Amino acid sequence: MAFWFKKQSAYQAMYELIQQHPGIRPAELARLLGVSRSTVLRRLPSLEEAGYLLYEDRSGRLWPFDES
Secondary structure, three states, X not given: OHHHHHXXXXXXXXXXXXXXXXXXXXXXXXXXXXXXXXXXXXXXXXXXXXXXXXXEOOOXXXXXXXXX
């Protein structure tokens, strides 16, 4: 259970930064989180599976998904 909680808090931190910086590039997100760019890219599919919805534009920028 602790492992899942740790992952959830990492996903939440990623998503909160994406909300605070709409259009952020994965490299900048990685810098703010203190992890590698490959870690961010590897976690993106899991982030969506955990319920945090994103949109990635053609240039690779990340945006929070707005359901409205």
